[in-house]
Amino acid sequence: MSDVIFNLTWLIPLPTALAFFAIILFANPKKRLSSNIAIGAVVIAWILSWAVAITFFVNPELTEHPFALHVPWLPMGGLTFHMGVAVDAVTAGMLFMVGFVLTMIFIYSSGYMTFPGHLDPSLNTDGLDPRYSRFFAYISLFATGMLGLVVADNLLMLFIFWELMGLCSYLLIGFWFEKSYPDPSQITPKQAGLKAFLTTRVGDVLFMMGLIFLFIQANTLNFQDIFGNTAFLEELATSTVNLPFFGSVSWAVLISILIFWGAIGKSAQFPLHVWLPDAMEGPTPVSALIHAATMVSAGVYLIVRMSPVFVAASEGVNGAMTFVAFIGAFTALFAATIAVAQKDIKRVLAYSTISQLGYMFAALGIGAWVAAIIHLLIHAFFKALLFLGSGSVIHGVEHGRHHAHEHGHDDEHEGYFDPQDMFNMGGLLKRMPITGWTFIVGAASLSAVPIITAGFWSKDEILAHAWHGGHMAVFWTLAIAAFLTAFYTFRQVFLTFFGKPRTEAAAHAPESVRAMTWPLIALAVFAFAGGFVAVPKDFPGFGAIFSDYMLHLLELQGELYHLEVAPIPFSWTPALISMTLALGGIAVAWLVYGRKPLAAGEADPLRGWLGPVYTVLEHKYYFDELYHFIVVRPAMWLASFFARFDRSVIDRIVNWVGAFGRWLASTLRRWFDEYVIDGAVNGVGLVTTWTGAVVRLVQTGQVQNYLLILLLSVVVLLLLLPLR
């Protein structure tokens, strides 16, 4: 039975791919039809992925023999790339999450992608975005990429789907490419898409180099062939290579670091994190789907997949894992600090995403890959929920603004009204109860409110690992980040939902349509309850009820790949620290923003208390400016230098050569032309005429002549046979 279901695995990415082609080729003019096709396809994919995932969950013994199915694809000399699918515990978990989240966001999008405020309303015919169909085509293609990435059984396919997602990300960030802002320093969707694409390109190039090195070493890119082969991993860890500047490192370290750069780019880790906040220029479902739940977590997924290589990399020289842990922990804290000072509702969430992904990488770096994958899954649920909630809020505020505009309560005295600015909101809980409460559930989960939220269990797992493994630096970094997380999350909640409306738009914001609220509710359930798969076994009370199922499954899988996944004993110290920090963060947020809600036009109280630090944080540590200075400016300067060089040196040489050529030509022309060229042309003509006259005799136009010649040739050949 399970085999029958697993044999369907390869079908999972197919419906959405077909939906993409169907929409692009046929359904484009019909908007509702397009969205229905896309939703139908993703629902099929969802059913298939849950069928596969649940089949896997109920048969834990399958972990010993993961399902794999592949067919030959690209023969390359002696080797053949295989195209195939594989299902193991990680895949099953990802399928469970991805299928569900995709479906929820697709449904949400069908409500969200109504006419945006910045466009000319005269274009509006049916209340839908002018490129509604195209949007669904893109996200269908994206869904294909994500599902394909999850089920792929080799790195080449993974890379292809990875890049496919990159493309979709670019297309979707710049979806509203005609949008522009009065403030020229504010990034437009077009620029944001370009920025995301180019930034991730840095990581992807390094990733590809890593893949090439790995392929050279392993002669295969199939997961099981690489990870199941301990001898090979051993060899990878011991054989070394000499690099300039870095000296002698093992192949494992080189490959791991290169591949990790791919993850850094995709998951927006420091220092390639700059694209993700700007990616918020895309439609909010895209932010939820790509830049919170699925694509950015693909980096984490990749590193989880590659864990055996990373473990091998840290055997001799303890380089790769430490690097991962450092990048992760640093990013977690770094992004959390920035998030504190943002005023755009989506940017806060974007930095929060970066921060949470940092958590996962930190967990991977300290070897707690089980905790990382669980946090990945749970984070996807609540972060998707938060993003969708923020989208709902933005939508509501925009609608409220239109409403207020029509009724003469205009508050656009500053000219441009930003519907994403939290300081323009307030008191929305009353206007949008479903959005509000689900958002609060997501926020609680993100802030890791103890015991009752999913986020608590997964985050606690990471902290416990760090504590138990003695990685104190990592532990404290993450702990501070956890405090900040709780603070900025509830800062957001209080600013948005509590107090009194600070603008007319917020005062008139309506609750969103049902297509948007139902996915919120569904996701809220998971954001709340999903964590119980990660309750440690010996946690008092709960541990006995929830039998630590996911951990168990993943541990079995770890054994398969020879990863050490000894379950850590529960200890109170880190748990209490994490509880305290989370509740403390919420409490501080309440003190600052909740107790005395801000009035309209009032500045952030933090600005006064933090002073210049706040400005630095508000400007994201000036990273954009830094990159502008060290990368963009030199590149521009170099370009203009080369342009000048081209004009002043190369052009002159060329012109001189040209002038000389013209002189030479005019001198030689007559003589050369008359005798050589004319002679050659006439000669060719004569020879052609003469040859033609001779050869013409052969072509009689009569088939039988030709056949006779054929016969005579065959006879001659046969006669030559004995002479051979």
Place this chain on the structure above:
Amino acid sequence: MTVPLTWYLIFATALFSIGFFAVLARRNAIAVLMGVELMLNAVNVNLVAFWRYLTPEDLSGQIFVVFVFAVAAAEAAVGLALMISIYRTRKTINVDEINELRL
């Protein structure tokens, strides 16, 4: 099996040569087509003889003959249709009078 294989082959060669002669020398296109049919039949005889004498267990030889039948039938149908068509326009089907392809 008293007849040696070589006899069949020589018979087929003779038939083939006769057919080829018709193809080479007859003026009428239908006669040329008949020559082609003779050649195809010679090939069939060869195929069957080889099948019978070399690989009687494996019936590929016979199967190939059936394919030759199919090709011959298609060739006859299209060829004769062409001839009728040419006859309508040129009032002749003598091959040596049809030399449109000459320069």
Place this chain on the structure above:
Amino acid sequence: MDLRAIGESFIAWLQGLGIPDGWVLFINWLVGSVLILGLALTLALALIWLERKLAGRIQDRLGPNRVGPYGLIQPIADALKLLTKEDITPAEADRITYNLAPIIAVFHVLMLFAVIPFADQVVGANINVGVLYLMAFGALGTMAMLMAGWASRNKYALLGGFRVVAQLLSYEIPIALVMMIPVLLVGSLNLNDIASGQGGLFGLGWFVWIMPAAFLLYFIAALAEGERAPFDLLEAESEIVAGYNIEYSAMKFAWFYLAFFLNTWILSAIATTLFLGGWQGPFVDKIPALGVVYFFAKTFFMFFLFAWVRATFPRLRIDQMMAFCWKVLVPMGLALLLGAAIIVKMGAEMSWPGYMTNVLLLVMNIVVLLVMLSLLGRYTRTLSETKNKRLFAPELPRL
């Protein structure tokens, strides 16, 4: 009373005379051939009388009744008359071809007798490609008529020759398709096997019961193959004055005449073998000689049907004849063959009980027949509507 035993005892007797084996075989074949030939020629006389008599009765006449009792000697008298008449060859005729044509015409029919199983194992040549053999020598007949039509140097004869090609070649396709169906059901091309595959109590195993549409199709196509009314366009007296055999007279005409009647009888015999169970009948397993009786009874019944149709139906127009073949019979034959193939194969794969396959085949046949009839009905309705609308319809709807 086993007929096979008679043959074997004959062989044994010959061997007892001390004749070498090769010669025994030769004599055996010779005797068999002579027997079959004699049977065929005698049959022809009977058939001519029978058909004329039947046609007479059906058309409310007496038919031949002057020579002999009930006119029984009439065919012999006719034969004698033909033998004594002047044998004319047109001056411009292509002599060899002209003389060869009637010989081939009779030759191909007589060759067909060789594979007909008159009773169990009583076959001239029990070859394992019997059905193909029938088709092969059936095709030879076209050649004979074409030769006759061309060699006569007569416009009507040539037109007859054209019609021969058009009609016989076209109707060979549905008849070949439908002849393949019993082959499919039995799984053998051997005619004796096909006949013995239709056993069963009181003829319930005859293929006509489970493939009635196929039988009907065979019957219609056989009418055309046998150049019989309503498909006797090849010789249509009122149009092309007897067609390809217009110039033939005396004995050469007699050959064609003979070939015509024997052909009809052979077509009946094939129908009997393929669809009516051949020599099968009650108690035939006890007394094998009964098989001959049953076989001839069924064949003559079929012949009676042919004669009946000939005596009652008017002749078709040539375009109707062609259209009927290509637009009705061929699709129907294809549908039947495909359906039978699928059902037989499914039955074999899923190991259904035999009656299940048979019932399905019957249902399939009836469905095909009904679909065809409803299409034809719709066509005739539009035809009559068009006629009603405009009295002088310039163009009839195409079938």
Place this chain on the structure above:
Amino acid sequence: MVGQILFIIVAAITLLMALGTVVARNLFHAALFLVGVFFGIAVLFIMLEAEFLGAAQIIIYIGAIATLIVFAIMLSKNVMGKEAGAYNRQWYLAMGGVVFFFLLMGWLLIQMPFAQVSAEVPADAISQIGQGFVGHFVVPFEVASVLLLVALVGAIMLARERNS
């Protein structure tokens, strides 16, 4: 021995018929000789114990192809007249080439050793052929059917009266 005599008789008749096909000035006679050749080859097939092919040869070549050829002769020639100049100008060259080709091939064939096996033909040869068509040779079989269909349509299109 009997087989050899039989073969020689059949082969000789067939070759004479083939020569007749090539030599006959009257195209219709040529076609009739061709029918004789086909018949002789069918006999040879049966002598080679390929009864299926023998029957198929008669059905297809005599029943269809020869009939078609005769039909085409009737449609395309002045039926009542004789053909003048049956051969083109290169016929002596062709004759020489063909005879030389035959001698050369015959010489080569006599030299050639063949690994003959003397096995019986399988009893279910016909069903094996059928299974070959829908089994190992299914693709060529389908291609052949497409070829025949295309030939059918093409022949109709080519031979159709243009102005009707």
